[in-house]
Amino acid sequence: MRRLFALALMLAAPMLAGWPMAARAADKGPCTQAAQVCTEWVSLGDGGARALIYRTYPLKTRNAGIRRALIMVHGTGRNADHYFSTATGAAFLAGALGDTLVISPAFHSADRNCADKLAEHEVSWSCNGDSWRSGGNATSDPQLSSFDFIDQVLKALADKHVFPNLKAIVVAGHSAGGQFVSRYEMASRVHDSLGVPVTYVVANPSSYAWPDATRALAEGDAAPENAVLGWKEEKPHTAFSYGPFDAAAVPAYDRWPYGLEARAGGYTAKTGDAQLKAQLVARPTTYLLSQVDTLPLGGFDSSPQAMAQGATRRARGEAFVNYLNTRLGGHAQVLIIPECGHNDRCVYTTEAVLPVIFPATP
Numbered sequence: 001m002r003r004l005f006a007l008a009l010m011l012a013a014p015m016l017a018g019w020p021m022a023a024r025a026a027d028k029g030p031c032t033q034a035a036q037v038c039t040e041w042v043s044l045g046d047g048g049a050r051a052l053i054y055r056t057y058p059l060k061t062r063n064a065g066i067r068r069a070l071i072m073v074h075g076t077g078r079n080a081d082h083y084f085s086t087a088t089g090a091a092f093l094a095g096a097l098g099d100t101l102v103i104s105p106a107f108h109s110a111d112r113n114c115a116d117k118l119a120e121h122e123v124s125w126s127c128n129g130d131s132w133r134s135g136g137n138a139t140s141d142p143q144l145s146s147f148d149f150i151d152q153v154l155k156a157l158a159d160k161h162v163f164p165n166l167k168a169i170v171v172a173g174h175s176a177g178g179q180f181v182s183r184y185e186m187a188s189r190v191h192d193s194l195g196v197p198v199t200y201v202v203a204n205p206s207s208y209a210w211p212d213a214t215r216a217l218a219e220g221d222a223a224p225e226n227a228v229l230g231w232k233e234e235k236p237h238t239a240f241s242y243g244p245f246d247a248a249a250v251p252a253y254d255r256w257p258y259g260l261e262a263r264a265g266g267y268t269a270k271t272g273d274a275q276l277k278a279q280l281v282a283r284p285t286t287y288l289l290s291q292v293d294t295l296p297l298g299g300f301d302s303s304p305q306a307m308a309q310g311a312t313r314r315a316r317g318e319a320f321v322n323y324l325n326t327r328l329g330g331h332a333q334v335l336i337i338p339e340c341g342h343n344d345r346c347v348y349t350t351e352a353v354l355p356v357i358f359p360a361t362p
Helices: 002-016 021-027 080-093 146-157 176-187 224-228 273-282 313-327 344-348
Strands: 039-044 049-055 068-073 100-105 168-174 198-203 214-216 242-244 285-290 333-337
Touching (some): 068 080, 080 100, 080 344, 146 176, 168 344, 198 344
Antiparallel strands (some): 214 242
């Protein structure tokens, strides 16, 4: 899979990397370099704050050729440039570079232990913890949340004066980005008002915001010994049973962002539990789970709250989606990505995933 991605970049390089910027702007060709030349600022709030995106086409220049958009959210490393390369490589493989606006937002942080070099007025998000990936407020501006950032990007995409032929938007993320998308999907305030269909693609997160206090019991496919050996099967596991979790063992197991309790601040604070639950079930979402993502690697969340959801990322995802569909009447799709581990490029350049992140448009 890595060789396939490398071949895609080699084939695309002569056509794209050497394309003069003036010519590219003139004929509205894609900007695919994971560099400053392909970035743009998105204004947030009323105080001059702004956040950075990588994008293949300008967000404010009329473009009738754009038929779909892909927003790819990075992981805990805040490496939007890497995820922009992953997304544009996938777009090349799908033959979608010409009519797809690919965007990778950057959640940079100037906080201690991250120390990104922020530009003037650039928003600083939380460095560690779950805040930025669950709609928490910016450390530099408590009036702005990380979900507000994506709201603003979506509203810009839905502007028919700029993108008159846009027919589909996909919001996707892997690992910590998958956590972001799974929680944004259930919380988004703009989903139903954009006038453009939005779908969500959640890949290999370490945890989920469970809609109630139920959890998968440690038996069947959720038994730790079975979950660790889950890589032997390419089909989704379904042998799950559910029941109350022992809150005495992990008192915080159902607190946000692992559940819906104690949402005291941030984007979701003013939305009721019932509405979040209904939106989680109703909004079109595909979950991508790597076949061999069964080891505690790549920033695996081993906190007691996360371990209450299962022993591995794959088992957590399978149990969560199974619960949504069998107990809550959901229609979420789940794909097991064969031979992939916790690797965004393996996942998003797999042939079966391409039509999910680049859907056909009328």
